Each structure stands twice: as structure tokens, then as C-alpha cells.
Amino acid sequence: MVVNLKAKKRLASRVTGVGVHRIKFDADHLTDVADAITRENIRSLITANTIKIDSFTGTSRGRAQTKKAQRNKRGTKQGSKQGRKGARVGKKEIYVAKVRSLRRLLKIAKDRKELTNPEFWALYKKVGGNTVRNKAHLRQLMEEIVAKRKN
Incomplete structure (x- = not known):
């Protein structure tokens, strides 16, 4: 039997304060999730690891930091300097x-x-x-x- 658990996902996201797409249900215990109606039920399922929260994945800044370091390094050697010292x-x-x-x-x-x-x-x-x-x-x-x- 296929159950629509969209409302449960929304409720779990509200309880935990994370986005809906980060909420994952354990496939073996979908009936328990379907039976959960209150916030308290959702909290108990989270502690029982039936409802899992994916870790947050942001945009990696590694490449951007490398590029910035390269940009800042350029033109600081003796031959690249232009203008007098006071400039x-x-x-x-x-x-x-x-x-x-x-x-x-x-x-x-x-x-x-x-x-x-x-x-x-x-x-x-x-x-x-x-x-x-x-x-x-x-x-x-x-x-x-x-x-x-x-x-």
C-alpha cells in the first residue's frame, strides 16, 4: 500500500526547523511514519532514527578561495610595481x-x-x-x- 507522506514530511520539517528536502524516512518503518499525527510522535520517531535529517550541503568555496589567493599574489614583486614608493x-x-x-x-x-x-x-x-x-x-x-x- 502506497501512502502519501508529504504532510508528514512537512510536519517533520516544521518540528526540526530544516527544509523539506532534508527529511528522509526509513523505508522499513513507513507505517509508523504514517501513523504519526502529532509533533510529539514525530519527535519520538526522530529519536528512534526512523526519520533522518540529511546533513546540510552548501556550495564549496575551495576553488573560489584558491583563485582569490592567486589574484592577491600577483603584481607584488619588485619588477611588477609601478609608481613611486609613496604611491x-x-x-x-x-x-x-x-x-x-x-x-x-x-x-x-x-x-x-x-x-x-x-x-x-x-x-x-x-x-x-x-x-x-x-x-x-x-x-x-x-x-x-x-x-x-x-x-
């Missing part, structure tokens, strides 16, 4: 990054009590005025100040 990364961005890293270094030195407050501010102003070239230069200036204080 790719602006002067201001470079300055801001440098100043932030130098100020971080200064703050750490001050927190460790390696610099006194007036020494800290003297160096801070030098960093802001773009007198300090890089971290190594800042460390050198800090050593000079500390040596001067000890003498």
Missing part, C-alpha cells in the same frame, strides 16, 4: 605607524621606570617632531639620556 603606501600612513610604535616603546620604558617624566616628554616631543628615525635610534637616544643622568 603605494602614503607618507602619512608610514609616519603614523612609526610614531605609534615609537610612542609605545617610550611608554613601556616609562612604565618600567627607565625614564623619568621630564626625560620621557623630551623624547616624546622629538618623536612627534619626526626627529627620531626608528626604534634603534630611539633606543640610542634613551641610552644617551640615561648615561647623562648617571654622570
